[in-house]
Amino acid sequence: MESGTCRVYITGVFPELEEGRFSAKGLAGDVFTVEADFLSDSFERVSGHLLIRHETRQEWERVRMEDLGNDRFRGHFRLTETGFYVFTVEAWIDHALTWQENLRIKLQDRQSVEHEIAEGIRLFSRMAEDAAPEDKPRLEQINSELAGTDTFHLALSQEVTDWIHRYPVPRHRTRYRRELTVFAERERAAFSAWYNLFPRSTAPAKGLHGTFATTAKLLPRMAELGFDVLQIPPVHPIGRQFRKGRNNAAVAQPGEPGVPYAVGNELGGHDAIHPELGTLDDFRHLIRQAAAHGIEIAMDLAVQCAPDHPWVSQHPGWFRHRPDGSIQYAENPPHKYQDSYPFDFECDDWENLWKALRDVVFCWAEWGVRLIRADQPHGKPFLFWEWLIRETRAKYPDLLFVAESFTKPKTIDLLGKIGFAQNYTYFIWRNTKEELTEYVHELAGKSAFLRPNFWPNTHDINPFPLQSGLEPVFLTRFFLAATLSSNYGIYGPVFEQMYHEAFPGQEEYLNSEKYEIAHWEWDRENKLTLLIRLVNRIRKENSALQRTDNLTFVHLPNDALIGYLKVHENGNQVLCVVNLDPHHRQSAGIYLPPALIGRREDEPYLVHDLLTGNRWQWQGDWNYVELDPAILPLHLFRIEYPVS
């Protein structure tokens, strides 16, 4: 309970997710910023501190918060380690600062200030009493100087302000009513380039079943292209009952491989390995080989069972039974998914079900996995994910969950708050300049809890614009994903080769790998693969491209051209311009006020196109861009100075 003498009311603390139930997103190595409203009942000065500590330490670090005006205050703190940090804020009426300010005003107004000087002496003698031994002499000296004559210069000095900051006398301080947390994750949470493939489609010859070993052979090229996450579908035995055939046929023909998401058969479930891919040892070897190339394997967590998964007979209570006793398969009427049983998370035995799923994650973690893509996490209870992530963080704090969540916006937001390190987004359906601008702005407002991952395609979604097969569309969609967002991914073999045949009328691939084994020519180079390699290298060399919440759109009076500036605290500044029109050359003035890049109005600077090596000298508010889709519909400028 607050004492009645606490005169500051604290509210509007940011970031605070659902009253502190969830942790804000942080990144080890990055600055974490906290804001709060400190409302006071007075014109007197208010001061406040951000209090923060790593969960493993007891002592608060105190950071003085800056007054932004209109009762808003802000403090910064650099997170140095991964894990939870606890923080809160504190504020008080700062009588000492008020004293100094009133003294200044009264002197300017030529009022008598004898009372103020006496007040200052009282203040500094109290400060000297409480001060550390090494500070006492100087504080006592100040005190006696204040008692002398002509002491205004000293009383108003920055030194005195600094002492007031150092030894505040917050007798009636208000501590915010809650301690909040931020979870600092490792760098990969914020900066990653994902490549999705099906290991079974990696065999060197058509008609063969690919393996972990043939997948490993692709690692050098993948690394050379600049990817650092290899995302694969479930690697477990595939159900045989109600197995789906090519193009989602209701019944598989003999010999058809089935959908990897129909997890489990008599050989095992989520902790077993599909024998045609290799052994568990082979898989662990693949994880190590990938790591040697700087690539992490992202496992796919499909929380469901094929009808012949061992759990179906071992734990019938985990599933929903129809009145005739049969188990209810997945459906979203009128669609039926007979090859997959969803869990009944309302069942009486829910606690054992949760534990079994957690043990799957822990089992994978023991194999060496540190990245898990949750398949459609919005289809399973939020409470389950909250608990699973909490349990996992306690044991494997570097294990990141990524939500493949193409669902309703508030659900995506909640998954982010719960603790998914990244979320799939609607980027795949945002194409026009207006759509992209609005959506990226919306995401920017959510950066405390949502780290977007942009995919131009996935193995489930072949978006209509890509179905055109137009090379400029593939180039721009890739480029937008990789530069608007620091996390992005492609469903690789299909995207690279600009494969675009769709199941008629749908945003699905024809002859999808989900239902059959494909064969790809992995070494074919084209304009897109050249661009991918180049952009991935540029991303690694330009820290501005390694974050997502550092973006400002720039004005280009042409709806076909979109431009955005990204800046990093280290000074790196990147300006991207994209021609969204795949057919015509587009040009426009580009409005980039020099103040936005820390330049004077009359100061020239260079824009250095890292894609082509071209350099232009720019100056003033307006410059000019022109992009031809037949050549390259993209600029990726680094802003450089001085002009040599």
Added chain:
Amino acid sequence: MESGTCRVYITGVFPELEEGRFSAKGLAGDVFTVEADFLSDSFERVSGHLLIRHETRQEWERVRMEDLGNDRFRGHFRLTETGFYVFTVEAWIDHALTWQENLRIKLQDRQSVEHEIAEGIRLFSRMAEDAAPEDKPRLEQINSELAGTDTFHLALSQEVTDWIHRYPVPRHRTRYRRELTVFAERERAAFSAWYNLFPRSTAPAKGLHGTFATTAKLLPRMAELGFDVLQIPPVHPIGRQFRKGRNNAAVAQPGEPGVPYAVGNELGGHDAIHPELGTLDDFRHLIRQAAAHGIEIAMDLAVQCAPDHPWVSQHPGWFRHRPDGSIQYAENPPHKYQDSYPFDFECDDWENLWKALRDVVFCWAEWGVRLIRADQPHGKPFLFWEWLIRETRAKYPDLLFVAESFTKPKTIDLLGKIGFAQNYTYFIWRNTKEELTEYVHELAGKSAFLRPNFWPNTHDINPFPLQSGLEPVFLTRFFLAATLSSNYGIYGPVFEQMYHEAFPGQEEYLNSEKYEIAHWEWDRENKLTLLIRLVNRIRKENSALQRTDNLTFVHLPNDALIGYLKVHENGNQVLCVVNLDPHHRQSAGIYLPPALIGRREDEPYLVHDLLTGNRWQWQGDWNYVELDPAILPLHLFRIEYPVS
């Protein structure tokens, strides 16, 4: 702690003020609306209830909430009494509704539904078991009919939906984590017309000191003009030490009356009556006389003391002492207010200080006062007001506090949240169409906690536009206050007579009544008094003008013309149009889509100007308005149909 089987997550509950610490604003007799996000992990149907009860009852009333789409739900409840209502929300995956919907989809898709019918039988037999005795027969009958043949029509019927709504089976319901409150106030909180005067200036002859008796003589006219609140400055003995003179002179001349806000002298403090105004009995008589005219007296609570207030010697610890032992008078450097001592709310004896101030309020309440205007409440601690209002509501639930809070926006908001029934606003400084539109929109977003009171002037503020003295400015400023906001007030004698002389260069009145006794000719009629009388009558006859959060601005492509529609649930619709230009006739098309007033595109209707009696027939999206400030710069249309 939630069970793991609760699959709905509840968030975004509205209204919820500071996590339920403060009560939302409600009005006895009005509908109270609650919204919430019910996030589920499924495509299954979600249902939810608003649970609400008056604090004096134990049983919840349950109201089914409507699904607004995008996971948002809304419920309505009519508050019938004053006092606190407690409410919360509850939601669950509605398997029964999902069953009915899936059945419909599958039938449309010509799928077999034998499992669904069996499921329905299971459902209704469970429902029949739990049902009230009078409902059992029909439910059992439905059940046996479902078991028959050709039962689809029944299963999909509205009757079955209604039974599902009536007997939900929310085995795994989520209850929101908090119970919230709304405080239902009496009508005057939402609808009031204030008249501010100084009783000491009501004497019939110049040079005399007015009294409660001379004030009472003005009541009939005030009632006839349509006012229902008479707001007066403090009525207590006025301090003699450091008394201010005319026009805020530092030293009063002998015989000058002083500022009523310098409360207290040797005759008493906040619970005493200034003898020149009359006795306590006279004052209680005034309160009764006013009530007989439908007028309430609003007392002025100035939380401060003149240097000779009895508390200064009785409780020196309640004040701040300077190093020389003297008490610190009020200042806001470089300004000094030597005639007033602020309380030191950080003092050790703060609890007794709080109690003494509460006792003042209780004392006034015993006199019969039910409206208190808090003078500059932002200068006293929020915790104090929160406690004072809580204590007062417990004993005098119909006593309303109004905050005279011309201060920073977040502070005004917090005072509203704390429980002030109305707040003074920035209306006094919002003049252009853009300013007014933006500000009224901002206030609309705060209606859960802030009831604005619009004043065109106050005895402290003579705003620059009124200093012009132009009649159309007075007319429009009055009209805007009285129609944009259902609560408004005027500093009456000055405003009525369009007095506008200012202290040079400031927004203060020259020869302000705060420092001297004025004399007014109370019966002088002019165009403005005619308008005041008329508008107050129209406000009483048109319920749309009795609320503030029911306003929509209409488009008028002319920056000098502002128009707004106000509607009431009883069908009353009022359209106001104001010419803000005091010099020129202005005209424009007015865009009012008929759908906005519940009309068809081709349907004519009447706009009946209640100020002039003129009627026009309008139709379609666009009509025409023209207003001449030399005649009357205002329309106050009631929308009427059918066209006779």
